[in-house]
Amino acid sequence: xxxxxxxxxxxxxxxxxxxxxxxxxxxxxxxxxxxxxxxxxxxxxxxxxxxxxxxxxxxxxxxxxxxxxxxxxxxxxxxxxxxxxxxxxxxxxxxxxxxxxxxxxxxxxxxxxxxxxxxxxxxxxxxxxxxxxxxxxxxxxxxxxxxxxxxxxxxxxxxxxxxxxxxxxxxxxxxxxxxxxxxxxxxxxxxxxxxxxxxxxxxxxxxxxxxxxxxxxxxxxxxxxxxxxxxxxxxxxxxxxxxxxxxxxxxxxxxxxxxxxxxxxxxxxxxxxxxxxxxxxxxxxxxxxxxxxxxxxxxxxxxxxxxxxxxxxxxxxxxxxxxxxxxxxxxxxxxxxxxxxxxxxxxxxxxxxxxxxxxxxxxxxxxxxxxxxxxxxxxxxxxxxxxxxxxxxxxxxxxxxxxxxxxxxxxxxxxxxxxxxxxxxxx
Numbered sequence: 001x002x003x004x005x006x007x008x009x010x011x012x013x014x015x016x017x018x019x020x021x022x023x024x025x026x027x028x029x030x031x032x033x034x035x036x037x038x039x040x041x042x043x044x045x046x047x048x049x050x051x052x053x054x055x056x057x058x059x060x061x062x063x064x065x066x067x068x069x070x071x072x073x074x075x076x077x078x079x080x081x082x083x084x085x086x087x088x089x090x091x092x093x094x095x096x097x098x099x100x101x102x103x104x105x106x107x108x109x110x111x112x113x114x115x116x117x118x119x120x121x122x123x124x125x126x127x128x129x130x131x132x133x134x135x136x137x138x139x140x141x142x143x144x145x146x147x148x149x150x151x152x153x154x155x156x157x158x159x160x161x162x163x164x165x166x167x168x169x170x171x172x173x174x175x176x177x178x179x180x181x182x183x184x185x186x187x188x189x190x191x192x193x194x195x196x197x198x199x200x201x202x203x204x205x206x207x208x209x210x211x212x213x214x215x216x217x218x219x220x221x222x223x224x225x226x227x228x229x230x231x232x233x234x235x236x237x238x239x240x241x242x243x244x245x246x247x248x249x250x251x252x253x254x255x256x257x258x259x260x261x262x263x264x265x266x267x268x269x270x271x272x273x274x275x276x277x278x279x280x281x282x283x284x285x286x287x288x289x290x291x292x293x294x295x296x297x298x299x300x301x302x303x304x305x306x307x308x309x310x311x312x313x314x315x316x317x318x319x320x321x322x323x324x325x326x327x328x329x330x331x332x333x334x335x336x337x338x339x340x341x342x343x344x345x346x347x348x349x350x351x352x353x354x355x356x357x358x359x360x361x362x363x364x365x366x367x368x369x370x371x372x373x374x375x376x377x378x379x380x381x382x383x384x385x386x387x388x389x390x391x392x393x394x395x396x397x398x399x400x401x402x403x404x405x406x407x408x409x410x411x412x413x414x415x416x417x418x419x420x421x422x423x424x425x426x427x
Contacts, residue, residue, distance in 0.1 A: 349407025
């Protein structure tokens, strides 16, 4: 009965009610969006290469190597020698080693040159293996290319389609690799990581299309033909197209207890090529420490906006008390107790906060969905992986609770109002 009475009373003030709900909903949506971006960023970063123990690359910044190689952020990292990869692979502590070479793209999406071991050993999320929506019997044999889920969806590619990659990271206009197209042999299932926005091909094929290049200047085109047809035939199984350099190596060790010993060995290569060994988990922890202050500042800012909106709700309820004196007096005359009048205003505050919380949640889900469609390729984040997190649910409950507390102020003022004051005429 109390809820129905509160709803009828609120509907009598539609305009002020709508404005209050909209203000509160926008503040809730801002808070939830910031929290959602924070969670999506951490989940995407933490889950991109969860199965990799050590990332090895040329000597340089640990964070820079990790961001460029695993998350496709920043400028190109210095390359390392192929012979150094073979040394890492031959180390007695190494269980598996996957080479990674970067630098080319296709219509704005980055190309990862690697081997078939990538699909066997690299994990995402909580140690989840890569899965396929569709695949041919041979994935990276010859000039096959495997597409991330968002690449295939955005560009509408299917198995068997022929594509040409571009030299460098330009999104359009480069035609230097059109002499040797790649055939789509696999499409990965969504992972919620930058892998969704990548194209994966064999590192030997990657070397073959760059044959004769001098830096960024293309050399001779690939013009090898068989006798019966006029198509390109290139044998990638021999040593002719063994890469000379690569970007980094993903390494899995036989024993996790020997990680630091392995890292020390890699970084103590004084007589050969100097290398950097990165522990992804530790480096990401350092990144979150660097970004922690910015995260806290954004969350504090959004909380202050929510509190300001709640203060506006309380002000509105207090301001309308003078206009509702006769309504309150009628309730009292009909036998309503002062506590019932106070409870009515608290219920109104709770109903307003419920409407605002639901509206804010809908705005957040709609806004992040649109952002994921428009900016997904740029941000490389899955903003729709989880509908509502536990922390977001707790925040919504706290918002409703604080809103109920703000309703106590007008409720207390209404409690003190008397029947005689409400019935007295005002001039």
